[in-house]
Amino acid sequence: MSVFTPVDRAQLETFLERFDLGRLIDHSGIAGGTENSNFFVATERGEYVLTLIERGPVAELPFCIRLLDGLQQAGLPVPYAIEDRSGTALHHLNDRPALLQPRLPGRHVDIPDASHCQAVGQMLARLHDATVTSGLLRPSDRGLEWMITETKAMLERSPAPARAVLQSILPVLERLRQQRPALPEAVLHGDLFRDNVLFDGHHLTGIIDFYNAFSGWTLYDVAICVNDWCLAEQGGLDERRTEALLAGYASQRRFTPLEAEHWPNLLRLAALRFWLSRQLAADRHAEHSGVLIKEPAHFQRLLAAHGEIRVGLPLAL
Structure with missing residues (x-):
């Protein structure tokens, strides 16, 4: 499993207190990544993906947030950074920049036609x-x-x-x-x-x-x-x-x-x-x-x- 920075339940519950997403139900690390730490997060109000950024300059993350907002507005099926109650989209968790995004439906295709x-x-x-x-x-x-x-x-x-x-x-x-x-x-x-x-x-x-x-x-x-x-x-x-x-x-x-x-x-x-x-x-x-x-x-x-x-x-x- 490619999780470089672990997040335990207590840490995640504290992190989620700033959002209007309800109580934490479950979370798990996502296997497959090679650069960032990713977690599936389930709350009372839906399913999300938490990403801790492990590589690259933090100053460029607002670019990614603006890009995804623009693509979503253009009608593309992309995730976007969820803002907390104060309107903040870029967060920090365990000394890493952190983004919380909706989990999109569907599965990966291993053998495409x-x-x-x-x-x-x-x-x-x-x-x-x-x-x-x-x-x-x-x-x-x-x-x-x-x-x-x-x-x-x-x-x-x-x-x-x-x-x-x-x-x-x-x-x-x-x-x-x-x-x-x-x-x-x-x-x-x-x-x-x-x-x-x-x-x-x-x-x-x-x-x-x-x-x-x-x-x-x-x-x-x-x-x-x-x-x-x-x-x-x-x-x-x-x-x-x-x-x-x-x-x-x-x-x-x-x-x-x-x-x-x-x-x-x-x-x-x-x-x-x-x-x-x-x-x-x-x-x-x-x-x-x-x-x-x-x-x-x-x-x-x-x-x-x-x-x-x-x-x-x-x-x-």
Whole structure:
């Protein structure tokens, strides 16, 4: 279970006294997270999710709160920070910034089909449309500069197969940094994996975990999505599900010729980013038995498989 900062019942009862949510019934830690501590909380008036923020600058949390408020107002199925009686949305618990949000209905989909992927693509496009003119800006702390630095550091300590993959992507990173293409930008989710989307059957009921949201290329967000939702059993991407997700996105928000040109490299960039961050998390928490550590080599293999990209962006929709 990935709970870095535990919360006992007495602490939670004291915390909830500032809200109009009734008596605490039950709470439990949520397994699956790798960066924050999350808890399901049930009270007399409903079910909620409590998140203790473990990583990132506290000063940027108001960005996340404003982002979620804007997305909710745009009709997207997202959580939002619940205010206490004094109108405060950002709290502290056990020396950690804390947010209390409604628990959205639905379940995670472990094995998505083309219909799930199409729905995710459509919702991601709606998210980008809702944020492109929002005025919200937040640079990524894991952008190109970070990736270049961490790639060079990993090169020095990696075995030969990994070094070959890293050496192949480094010129791509340098080129994107030096000649930044004018691709469409908005606020991105940045982590729209299967464990951050909820479905009721084939109906998408929720998008959660916006703590990695940042401003950047919308195509990069699409690539992050495809790299998790559209994986083939034998490695690389499943063409049918990839086409469905891209078609879903394009039905709401058209791709540009420049995006089509950069699509292969953005897929590689997205695979590298999570290879690096998972490796750093594995190194940092190697001796912590209670922390879920996701396999870094998964994205190493995916990056290697992206040497050939067979599904391009649909430009004719």
